[in-house]
Amino acid sequence: MDRCASMFPAGWFTSGPDVLWGMSSTYGFVPYEILPVLPDVPFDGSFSWLPPLPARRSPLTYEEEHGDGSLASLPRLRAEARGRGLEIPEVFMRFVATPAIYERVPSITGCFLGFSMSVVRDPSSSRGGMLRFLNDSQGCAFWYLYMTPSGDHCILASDQWLDGGDDEQSALDPQQCFWCAQSLEHFLYRFWLEDEIWTRVKRNQPLSPEQQQYLADAIAARHRLPAPSQRIDGSHPTRC
Template identity: 35%
Template sequence: MRAQDSPFRPAWWGTDLAAAGVDARPRVGTYGEYEFEGLPPVPFELSGDLAWLAGQPAHEKWAIHGNALEQLPALLEACARDGLRLPTAFIRFMESSALQDRVRSSTACFIFLDAAPVPSAVGGRLLRFLSDQQGCLYWYLHIVEDGEDHSVVCSTDLYGTEEYSEVDDPEEIRFCGESFESFLCRYWLENEIWFAAVDGTPLPDVGPDYIARYNLG
C-alpha cells in the first residue's frame, strides 16, 4: 500500500541515528517520530522471499524472537476462517527462527503475534506483530478487507484480542511501511546502523549508502 492510499498519517517511529552521523535523526527520547517522506529507499529488491535477510549474520543477543512459532498456526487458522490472506513475506518470517535470528532491536523489541486480526475503525484489520519491551510502541499489519493489500502501521496504543479490545484511534496510528517486507528491511538496517555506531559491530555493506542518502535529503 502506498502512503497516499493509507487512512493513517505517514511517520517513522524509530531510534535516533545521531551517533551514525544522520543529522535528520537527533535523539529525542527512546523513540522519535521522524518524517516518513525523508527516509531513503530500502537498499534491496523485495520479492517476498526475504533472500536479502537470509544472507545476513545471525545474532545471539537482541534478536526479536517472541511468540511467533507458537502463535502462528492459530493465527493462520483464524485468518482462514475469515478468508483473510496474510503477506507471503510475513508468514515466511514468522515461521523461521533462522530469519528472526537476523533481526535485532536496540530497544529490545520482540515479536508479539496476536491470535487474530481485529477490525479497524477506518476499515480493514489490524494485526499486532511487534512490541516494544516497555510497551512504548506497537507495530501492526493493516490489512484491507479483501486481503489483497496491506501496510505496516505503528501506535503508542495497544489494540487486539482478549483483554485488549479498544477501538483504534486513527489519529494515534502512523503509516510506517508500504509492506511488511519493506518495513522489516528498514527496521533491520536502521538497527544494524545503530549497533554499528554505538557498539562497534560490523556495519552492513548497504549501511554507508543509506546514511549518505539520508544526509543528502
C-alpha cells in the same frame, strides 16, 4: 506508497534515533516523507538480503513459546482472519514461522515477536484488520500487519497496544496508527538497516556504502523534522 497508505497518516518509529536523527530518546517519530530512500533490494519473499546475525547481537525471538501470543496461536488467528474475509500473506507466515529468518533480525531496544489475542478491527473503518506481531520491550511502540479484503497488506506502527478485544473498539484512533511500510520485507529491511547503522556507529565499526548513504541522507533531513513539541517520540515517561 500503496493504497493502504491513504487510510492512515504515514510515519516511522526509529529506534536509537540519536545516531540517525539527533534525538535523545529511545524512539523517534519521523514523518515518512523525509525518510531516506531504501537501496534497491530484491523483495521477493526469499529474505536473501538478510545476512547472518553477527556475534554479540540479540535476535528477535518470541516472548513465550506457548500461549495466546506465541507461534502456536497463528493457525487460530489465520482462521479468524479468513472468517473476516482477510488473508495473512504467505511471506508473513514464512517469516514468523522460520527461526532461520527471524533470528537474523536484531533489535537494539529488545523488541520481541508476539501476536495479538485476536485480529484487531480496522480503525479506519475500511473493513480491513490488524494483527500485532512485533512489540517493544518497554511498551514504547508496536507494529501491526494490516490486511485488506482485496488481499493487500502493509505494516502499521503505533504507540497503542491493541489485543483485539471488543472493548477496545472505542479506543481505536486511526490517527495514532501510522502507515510505515508497503510490505513486510520493506519494513524489516529498514528496521534491520537502522539497527545495523546504530550498532556499527556505537562500536566504531565501518559502515557499508549503503549504510553510509542512508546515514548521510538522514542527517541531511534532520532540519525537516517536526518541532520537539509536535513529535511523538517515545520519550514520554509512561512509554520509555
